[in-house]
Each structure stands twice: as C-alpha cells, then as structure tokens.
Amino acid sequence: MCVVTEGSDPGHGRVMRAIRARRNVRAFSEESIDPSVLKEIVDAARHAPSSMNDQRWAFVVVTDPARLSAISKMGTWADHVGRAGAAVALIVPDAEDPSERESIAFDLGQAAQNLMLAAWEKGLGSCHATIEDGAAIRDLLGLPAGWTCDLVISLGYPADRSILSASPRTDGRKPLDEVLRLERW
Numbered sequence: 001m002c003v004v005t006e007g008s009d010p011g012h013g014r015v016m017r018a019i020r021a022r023r024n025v026r027a028f029s030e031e032s033i034d035p036s037v038l039k040e041i042v043d044a045a046r047h048a049p050s051s052m053n054d055q056r057w058a059f060v061v062v063t064d065p066a067r068l069s070a071i072s073k074m075g076t077w078a079d080h081v082g083r084a085g086a087a088v089a090l091i092v093p094d095a096e097d098p099s100e101r102e103s104i105a106f107d108l109g110q111a112a113q114n115l116m117l118a119a120w121e122k123g124l125g126s127c128h129a130t131i132e133d134g135a136a137i138r139d140l141l142g143l144p145a146g147w148t149c150d151l152v153i154s155l156g157y158p159a160d161r162s163i164l165s166a167s168p169r170t171d172g173r174k175p176l177d178e179v180l181r182l183e184r185w
C-alpha cells in the first residue's frame with residue numbers, strides 16, 4: 001500500500017510529501033506485517049549513504065512478541081516496541097575514537113530515516129526506541145563481540161490509519177525562519 005502519492009500539499013513532490021507527513025507512531029493495530037515488506041524496508045536502510053561508503057551497520061528484524069516485549073523494557077520510552085508488529089534493531093560496530101563514533105551515528109541516522117520513510121510508503125508507522133540496557137539487548141539478539149545496539153525502530157500498521165495521510169503538525173517543527181540562515185549566521 002502506498003500512502004504518499006496523495007497529500008494536502010499539491011505544490012510538493014512525492015518525496016517532500018513523505019518527509020513532511022511522516023511522524024512517529026506509537027499506537028499500532030494487531031495486523032501482522034508480511035516478511036517481504038520488512039525485507040524491503042531494511043533494503044531501503046542499507047541504501048543510505050555512509051562515510052567512505054563504509055556501511056558500518058547491521059539490522060536485526062524482530063517479530064517474536066516475547067522478544068518485542070522484552071525490548072520494550074530496555075528503555076524508558078521503549079514501551080511502544082511491545083505493541084509493535086515488528087522492530088528493527090540498528091546495530092553498529094563499537095568504536096573507541098569519538099570522531100569515528102560520531103561518523104557512525106551520523107550514517108546510522110540516515111539509514112534510520114530511509115527505513116522510516118520506506119515504512120511510511122508501505123502504510124506502516126514507526127517509532128524510535130532508545131535502548132538503555134545495552135547488555136540485555138546484546139544478550140537477547142545474540143550480538144557478536146564488538147557490536148552494539150543503542151536504537152530500535154518499532155514498526156506496525158497504525159491503530160489510526162488516518163495518521164499516514166494527515167497534514168503535518170503545525171506545531172511539530174521549528175519555523176523555517178528560525179533555523180535557516182542565508183550566506184552567514
């Protein structure tokens with residue numbers, strides 16, 4: 001199902017409409033997600049650009065309700081994972097060097113955005129969950145030494161599907177004038 005061809009902003013193209021309409025969804029229906037859809041969404045993530053094209057990432061798809069429930073307890077604001085149809089754990093290699101850590105995090109953010117926009121196009125809502133118990137998720141997902149998971153993205157068909165094609169929240173982002181400077185600060 002594609003939800004981004006329609007929109008309330010006729011002046012915008014499909015990509016711009018998806019960027020503006022996508023929002024974090026934390027209430028999901030019971031409908032299960034086809035494995036092929038999950039695969040396509042992860043495929044979108046791996047197409048993200050990365051520094052030197054290093055692609056320092058891996059993705060673990062979780063659909064087992066008991067695992068999702070366990071993950072939902074690993075972060076203060078991770079409860080939505082327990083209500084999701086699936087979750088994608090974003091895995092990165094450990095890095096000692098702060099600039100390397102920053103570079104990996106930047107790349108991962110782009111992969112996450114690809115993943116969430118692809119989910120949106122498929123009619124799925126998504127939400128980040130910051131993982132605070134690194135040891136617990138490493139154990140649950142069987143991560144090899146040297147790999148870490150700090151973020152999980154929950155996925156599911158929204159309980160209220162109208163959210164997929166609603167107008168962007170007017171108060172949702174800082175005004176353009178506040179963040180845009182021309183030529184110099």
Ligand SMILES: Cc1cc2nc3c(=O)[nH]c(=O)nc-3n(C[C@H](O)[C@H](O)[C@H](O)COP(=O)(O)O)c2cc1C
Pocket residue numbers: 022023024025026075077078080127128129130131169172
């Ligand atoms: C790095 C990062 C971590 C986040 N962690 C959580 C989280 O633990 N739980 C949660 O519910 N939302 C989390 N979010 C989602 C933000 O709260 C959300 O993107 C923001 O409120 C904007 O929401 P909107 O896109 O629906 O307007 C996180 C977002 C980012 C980028």
